[in-house]
Amino acid sequence: MTNHWSDLQNTDCALIMGGNPAENHPISFRWLTKAKEKGGKIVSVDPRFTRTSSKADVYASLRSGTDIAFMGGMINYALENNLIHREYVAEYTNASFIVKKDFEFNDGLFSGYDEATRKYDKTKWAFETDEEGNPKKDKTLTHPRSVFQLMRKHFSRYDVDSVIAVTGTPKEDYLKVCETFCSTSKIGKSGTIMYAMGTTQHTVGTQNVRAFGIIQLLLGNIGLPGGGINAMRGESNVQGSTDFALLYHLLPGYVGTPTAIPEHATLEGYNTKETPSGGYWSNKPKFLVSMLKAWYGPNATKANEFGYQYLPKGNKNYSHINLFNAMYKGELEGAFLFGTNPVVGGPNAGKEKEALSNLKWMVAVDLWETETSAFWQEEAGSDPSKIDTEVFLLPAASSYEKEGSVSNSSRWMQYRWKAIDPKGESLADLEIIHMLVKNLKGLYKNESSAAAKPINALYWNFGEGHHPDIDLVAREINGYDLSTGKLLKGFGDLKDDGTTSSGNWIYSGFYPEEGKNRSKNRDNKDTGGGNFLNWAYAWPANRRILYNRASADPSGKPWSDKKAVIWWDESQKKWTGNDIPDFKPTVAPADPGGTNPFIMINGGVAGVYAPTLNDGPFPEHYEPFESPVKNSFSSQEINPAVVIIEGEFNLKGDSKKYPIVGTTYRVSEHWQSGSMTRNQEWLSELAGHMYIEMSEELAKEKGIKNKDKIIVSSARGDIKAYAMVTKRFKPHMMNGKKVHQVGMPWHFGYKGYATGDTANRLTPHIGDANTTIPEYKAFLCDIRRAD
Amino acid sequence: MVEINLNRRQFLKLSGATAATLAVVELGFNEKEVHAQTKELKIAKATVTPTICAFCGVGCGILVHTKDNTVVYTEGDPDSPVNEGTLCSKGTTIRQVFTSEKRLTKPLYRAPGSKKWEEKSWDWMYETIAKRTKETRDKTFIEKENGMFVNKTEAIASLGGAALDNEETYLLAKMMRGLGVVYLEHQARI
Numbered sequence: 017m018t019n020h021w022s023d024l025q026n027t028d029c030a031l032i033m034g035g036n037p038a039e040n041h042p043i044s045f046r047w048l049t050k051a052k053e054k055g056g057k058i059v060s061v062d063p064r065f066t067r068t069s070s071k072a073d074v075y076a077s078l079r080s081g082t083d084i085a086f087m088g089g090m091i092n093y094a095l096e097n098n099l100i101h102r103e104y105v106a107e108y109t110n111a112s113f114i115v116k117k118d119f120e121f122n123d124g125l126f127s128g129y130d131e132a133t134r135k136y137d138k139t140k141w142a143f144e145t146d147e148e149g150n151p152k153k154d155k156t157l158t159h160p161r162s163v164f165q166l167m168r169k170h171f172s173r174y175d176v177d178s179v180i181a182v183t184g185t186p187k188e189d190y191l192k193v194c195e196t197f198c199s200t201s202k203i204g205k206s207g208t209i210m211y212a213m214g215t216t217q218h219t220v221g222t223q224n225v226r227a228f229g230i231i232q233l234l235l236g237n238i239g240l241p242g243g244g245i246n247a248m249r250g251e252s253n254v255q256g257s258t259d260f261a262l263l264y265h266l267l268p269g270y271v272g273t274p275t276a277i278p279e280h281a282t283l284e285g286y287n288t289k290e291t292p293s294g295g296y297w298s299n300k301p302k303f304l305v306s307m308l309k310a311w312y313g314p315n316a317t318k319a320n321e322f323g324y325q326y327l328p329k330g331n332k333n334y335s336h337i338n339l340f341n342a343m344y345k346g347e348l349e350g351a352f353l354f355g356t357n358p359v360v361g362g363p364n365a366g367k368e369k370e371a372l373s374n375l376k377w378m379v380a381v382d383l384w385e386t387e388t389s390a391f392w393q394e395e396a397g398s399d400p401s402k403i404d405t406e407v408f409l410l411p412a413a414s415s416y417e418k419e420g421s422v423s424n425s426s427r428w429m430q431y432r433w434k435a436i437d438p439k440g441e442s443l444a445d446l447e448i449i450h451m452l453v454k455n456l457k458g459l460y461k462n463e464s465s466a467a468a469k470p471i472n473a474l475y476w477n478f479g480e481g482h483h484p485d486i487d488l489v490a491r492e493i494n495g496y497d498l499s500t501g502k503l504l505k506g507f508g509d510l511k512d513d514g515t516t517s518s519g520n521w522i523y524s525g526f527y528p529e530e531g532k533n534r535s536k537n538r539d540n541k542d543t544g545g546g547n548f549l550n551w552a553y554a555w556p557a558n559r560r561i562l563y564n565r566a567s568a569d570p571s572g573k574p575w576s577d578k579k580a581v582i583w584w585d586e587s588q589k590k591w592t593g594n595d596i597p598d599f600k601p602t603v604a605p606a607d608p609g610g611t612n613p614f615i616m617i618n619g620g621v622a623g624v625y626a627p628t629l630n631d632g633p634f635p636e637h638y639e640p641f642e643s644p645v646k647n648s649f650s651s652q653e654i655n656p657a658v659v660i661i662e663g664e665f666n667l668k669g670d671s672k673k674y675p676i677v678g679t680t681y682r683v684s685e686h687w688q689s690g691s692m693t694r695n696q697e698w699l700s701e702l703a704g705h706m707y708i709e710m711s712e713e714l715a716k717e718k719g720i721k722n723k724d725k726i727i728v729s730s731a732r733g734d735i736k737a738y739a740m741v742t743k744r745f746k747p748h749m750m751n752g753k754k755v756h757q758v759g760m761p762w763h764f765g766y767k768g769y770a771t772g773d774t775a776n777r778l779t780p781h782i783g784d785a786n787t788t789i790p791e792y793k794a795f796l797c798d799i800r801r802a803d
Numbered sequence: 804m805v806e807i808n809l810n811r812r813q814f815l816k817l818s819g820a821t822a823a824t825l826a827v828v829e830l831g832f833n834e835k836e837v838h839a840q841t842k843e844l845k846i847a848k849a850t851v852t853p854t855i856c857a858f859c860g861v862g863c864g865i866l867v868h869t870k871d872n873t874v875v876y877t878e879g880d881p882d883s884p885v886n887e888g889t890l891c892s893k894g895t896t897i898r899q900v901f902t903s904e905k906r907l908t909k910p911l912y913r914a915p916g917s918k919k920w921e922e923k924s925w926d927w928m929y930e931t932i933a934k935r936t937k938e939t940r941d942k943t944f945i946e947k948e949n950g951m952f953v954n955k956t957e958a959i960a961s962l963g964g965a966a967l968d969n970e971e972t973y974l975l976a977k978m979m980r981g982l983g984v985v986y987l988e989h990q991a992r993i
């Protein structure tokens with residue numbers, strides 16, 4: 017989230033799309049209720065009339081997978097009706113930049129496309145630059161090749177009638193959404209967009225979010241209280257685990273993983289290639305070297321490039337789908353699973369279960385026996401005698417049987433104290449990881465093989481006992497000034513010469529001095545604006561609203577007193593206000609860079625045009641991998657830049673055989689793959705059955721009554737469940753064609769108290785063009801009565 | 804009730820930076836008065852510890868009441884500016900994460916081709932897992948590719964971790980990179 021939960025009370029309009037906070041982030045909704053009490057509006061856009069929709073002022077439905085058409089239409093509406101914050105757009109975004117003549121867009125394809133590799137040559141989308149390499153600008157926004165004019169042209173195709181013919185949204189609802197949300201372009205108003213997996217889990221997921229970014233910049237809503245783009249995180253620490261880089265392509269603090277390309281062969285080469293000339297990322301070498309010092313300690317020296325060579329360097333996309341494809345093909349021998357259950361939660365889950373039996377060994381660390389750790393059992397439909405996988409199931413302690421911090425969706429790092437000893441023989445993951453490393457280090461201790469070197473070099477100094485000293489871990493994350501041994505005050509002090517360490521630079525500063533772990537802060541006095549600066553710690557630097565410099569005009573005055581966050585105080589010669597400035601506090605508006613609020617980005621302005629993405633600098637509508645209709649925006653049916661895995665691993669359904677759009681979602685009582693909640697008595701009783709939600713119209717066509725047992729089938733598999741016939745779904749009418757949609761929770765499996773068939777047996781193995789996030793939210797299926 | 808809550812809250816606020824676990828009786832409250840005022844006898848004399856909900860990313864504060872080595876009660880933390888004492892159905896029932904009979908309490912091992920779990924000791928588990936990891940790693944380790952150091956194994960994967968604490972995710976990321984694991988993924992992708 018750019019903003020945070022309690023800041024939602026400051027919004028004039030919350031557009032909630034691709035998420036259902038009333039049900040899935042219930043307590044967040046109390047802040048929206050407060051906003052409503054102050055006159056704010058809630059707009060809900062969802063294929064299904066959800067509990068969030070029932071609390072909304074405006075609701076519009078859309079067919080799953082048509083978000084870009086929907087948002088593209090809103091961008092066009094804002095531009096055509098001049099409902100934009102023009103000065104903000106001209107000063108704080110790249111709308112004024114001039115794009116080279118090479119940029120083109122024809123029939124769904126941007127220039128530079130290579131059909132054979134399904135890749136774009138992104139240099140075709142570059143900006144025109146002056147002698148110093150800075151982009152040329154036209155702040156009047158009238159140059160025909162300015163981003164602004166190209167954007168206007170691109171989205172002019174998204175007129176209301178073309179949009180609703182694709183999304184199936186009733187026209188009056190659509191116009192009401194556009195009008196309500198675009199009213200936040202007025203000075204003194206702010207609007208927020210809240211989204212979750214309904215936005216990201218598509219082959220165009222990244223561009224869905226981009227479309228949100230564009231409209232928010234056009235309306236001048238980024239950096240303001242009650243504004244921003246707010247991804248609602250589904251797990252208590254999925255924010256933190258991402259910050260700490262449990263992802264193949266990242267190192268802690270969003271530093272890109274070095275890969276096996278010649279430019280990354282040395283630390284210097286990596287730094288040269290990956291460090292931009294301007295913006296805060298120009299400090300990247302300091303972050304990386306300080307992390308290497310934390311990881312390899314005294315074994316990281318100037319002479320050995322601070323241990324850079326020890327880092328693994330991959331040469332391909334190792335993301336979830338590809339990981340399981342490799343496992344399916346027998347390329348993997350072993351796997352560690354920490355509290356994860358892909359046999360329920362992974363896409364095309366039946367195939368992921370099959371893949372597991374190709375492992376030689378699996379280590380599962382969990383509170384429960386899950387469908388995944390038990391994949392070899394008869395109950396799972398397996399023949400144990402034919403499965404040779406060794407499984408090590410390690411009992412883990414729950415969240416309050418140990419201590420440590422978690423980072424919520426607001427980036428607030430909050431501490432959990434230990435309430436009780438771990439149940440039975442279970443242990444904290446911290447101890448399990450520590451002991452695994454100690455045992456491995458023990459085995460390699462006397463070896464000098466190639467494989468031994470990196471593990472021997474790994475600095476592991478968290479105390480002598482079985483249980484590591486968590487305080488030492490926390491300090492290592494924050495980092496030290498290695499010449500004095502003192503804790504670092506913040507990431508501003510990091511160096512690239514090996515004299516500082518920090519395990520994760522974005523967190524540096526949460527533990528600035530002895531006895532002061534700021535994630536433990538519990539002063540809940542509102543320090544202004546609902547920012548609660550002394551409760552917990554928000555990375556980076558305890559900032560609560562990112563890009564808050566943009567809440568003030570170029571001269572440093574808040575655009576409106578009603579929406580003030582920080583401002584330039586001429587008498588003190590610094591930025592001041594209700595939040596920690598997301599800006600160098602002493603850089604005056606008149607100083608060089610003083611009007612560039614987006615300090616992370618080279619150039620200091622936000623991108624309504626993104627020439628760095630794999631699938632184009634502007635969002636463009638494509639149909640999902642499986643769609644009931646042809647793409648009416650171009651002759652490109654699906655995102656031309658997605659990678660398609662052919663064969664058994666990823667069967668594709670045809671709309672003749674599977675005419676219904678399917679989607680998945682969560683319910684309040686269950687969580688993710690259900691292992692944490694289906695193993696509890698009360699929650700199991702509250703939501704005990706797997707069901708498929710459908711419209712009355714579809715039920716009638718199929719002769720299905722409420723609570724009938726039905727079968728849902730897709731190209732990947734069949735599942736059984738109860739029918740839930742509701743008014744919450746309505747068929748979508750598109751160009752006179754009726755398309756039905758069904759939806760289902762994805763929490764169920766065969767273990768626990770509440771059991772049911774697994775929705776993900778139906779979903780495909782296809783991912784987004786940038787992130788490879790699977791397209792869970794729009795697939796084709798059919799339904800029939802089970803008897 | 805209100806009075807008890809206020810006192811407890813003041814205590815938690817004051818002690819926030821240090822250990823926040825303390826039995827209510829140790830706070831110098833008049834025990835009799837506490838008994839008289841509280842209808843929920845089961846939480847009198849209980850130890851109260853603040854935690855953060857284990858489920859969604861809202862991050863609600865929860866107070867865990869423990870007594871006689873079990874969890875007797877949980878409630879929303881009234882001091883948290885995130886939830887101000889309120890919780891949803893999942894946060895409310897978090898006590899059962901401890902009390903559920905389905906919890907694993909012993910390390911379990913499944914041998915190749917076997918139909919059942921066997922109980923094993925932690926030491927045996929650590930040693931055997933380390934051995935398997937080393938065997939696979941040594942066999943598949945790639946030190947160099949096209950003349951450059953790549954120090955990786957493409958035969959071991961690591962999955963999951965979104966429910967771990969920050970300190971744990973940090974150690975896990977460090978461990979896996981140290982092993983040369985490139986198939987490193989978790990729930991942020993799915």
Ligand code: SF4
Pocket residue numbers: 040041042043044856857858859860861862863886889890891892893894895
């Ligand atoms: S109580 Fe509910 S809303 Fe709050 S963090 Fe837990 S799951 Fe999320």
